[in-house]
Each structure stands twice: as C-alpha cells, then as structure tokens.
Amino acid sequence: MEIIPTRFPGLWVIQPKVFQDHRGFFVETYNQRDFIAHGIYCDFVQDNHARSEQVGVLRGLHFQTPPAAQAKLVRVTRGSVYDVVVDVRKGSPTYGQWYGEKLSGKNFKQMLIPKGFAHGYVTLEPMTEFQYKVDGFYAPEHDGGLRWDDPDIGIPWPVDEPILSEKDTRLPLMKDFDSPFVYTPY
Numbered sequence: 759m760e761i762i763p764t765r766f767p768g769l770w771v772i773q774p775k776v777f778q779d780h781r782g783f784f785v786e787t788y789n790q791r792d793f794i795a796h797g798i799y800c801d802f803v804q805d806n807h808a809r810s811e812q813v814g815v816l817r818g819l820h821f822q823t824p825p826a827a828q829a830k831l832v833r834v835t836r837g838s839v840y841d842v843v844v845d846v847r848k849g850s851p852t853y854g855q856w857y858g859e860k861l862s863g864k865n866f867k868q869m870l871i872p873k874g875f876a877h878g879y880v881t882l883e884p885m886t887e888f889q890y891k892v893d894g895f896y897a898p899e900h901d902g903g904l905r906w907d908d909p910d911i912g913i914p915w916p917v918d919e920p921i922l923s924e925k926d927t928r929l930p931l932m933k934d935f936d937s938p939f940v941y942t943p944y
C-alpha cells in the first residue's frame with residue numbers, strides 16, 4: 759500500500775494495492791506494519807459502518823473532543839463520497855484549512871485523519887457505504903463539530919442543499935469555536 763503524506767502534518771492518503779483476477783479482487787485495507795514504517799501509530803478500538811441511501815447526504819463536520827479525541831481511518835466500500843477534513847489544532851501551520859478527496863468503492867482510497875481534525879463527507883451516489891476504524895470509543899458527551907457551510911472554512915461541497923441530521927444543522931461556526939485541540943509537531 760502507498761502511504762502518501764499531505765501538506766497537513768499527520769494527515770495521510772492511503773492507496774492500497776488491489777489484486778484483480780477473474781474472481782474479483784483482494785485488497786489489504788489496513789496493515790499496521792506499513793503504518794509503523796511511516797511513523798504512524800494507531801491503536802484502533804472500534805470499526806464503524808454508515809450507509810447513506812441518497813445522493814447528497816452530508817455528515818459533518820464532526821470530532822470528539824479530548825480526552826475522547828479519535829484518529830480515523832476512513833474509506834468507502836460502495837458508491838462514492840467527497841470526503842473533507844478541517845484542521846482545528848491550535849498552533850498548527852494549517853489551522854483552519856480544509857483538505858478534500860473523492861473516496862469510492864472503485865478507487866479504494868483511504869484517509870488517515872489524526873486527532874484534531876473535523877471530518878465530514880457528502881455522498882455522490884445512492885446507497886453509499888462508508889466504513890472506518892477509530893482509535894477511541896464513541897463518547898457522545900464529547901461530541902463536537904463545526905458547520906458544514908461555514909463561510910470562513912469555505913469548502914466547495916458539490917451539492918447546494920444537502921440532506922443533514924438535525925444535530926448537524928445546529929453546529930457552531932469556526933468564529934464562535936474555541937478549539938480544545940493543540941498542535942504537537944510530528
């Protein structure tokens with residue numbers, strides 16, 4: 759698998775090697791040894807799977823606050839999404855900036871999102887299946903997030919009127935948010 763750095767410290771794009779044959783394909787979706795070779799240490803404790811039935815379902819921008827912060831290894835196993843993260847680590851050279859990638863069941867691409875990033879995605883196809891590993895347990899009392907359409911972040915989502923959860927319509931804007939995350943250089 760290729761583990762590709764981004765200009766955001768701690769954020770990686772993963773491109774697994776896909777073995778195709780007459781039966782279908784085989785792919786390693788996570789390999790701890792390859793991660794450690796790149797200095798990436800994650801102790802994943804929970805796997806999540808979300809199906810979004812319609813095009814234009816937008817989930818985000820989410821994080822869990824310390825001490826329940828989570829790193830996430832995200833991928834799509836069917837359909838496709840535009841996946842976006844926003845760096846909310848105080849003192850980070852890329853604080854407040856966003857990064858996006860198309861993830862799909864066809865391109866097998868993944869993102870390794872470190873603690874201190876808000877994360878969200880919008881579906882580009884019906885019946886999209888989104889699967890991810892996290893290195894911290896679900897802790898709803900530490901639920902946090904930012905508004906998907908915050909003008910100060912300025913994410914060019916490919917939909918104008920997404921389908922949102924009620925919770926996601928009430929998230930704060932970056933300007934009203936005092937981040938509890940602090941950047942520690944890698």
Ligand SMILES: Cc1cn([C@H]2C[C@H](O)[C@@H](COP(=O)(O)OP(=O)(O)O[C@H]3O[C@@H](C)C(=O)[C@@H](O)[C@H]3O)O2)c(=O)[nH]c1=O
Nearest residue numbers: 806808817818819820821830877878879895896923925
């Ligand atoms: C995230 C999560 C939710 N749930 C439950 C709570 C709720 O009743 C139901 C749906 O939860 P949500 O509306 O928060 O699901 P969703 O909007 O899909 O939340 C997810 O969005 C993406 C963008 C992320 O980055 C994830 O970390 C997570 O925040 O599932 C768990 O039991 N465990 C979990 O780990």
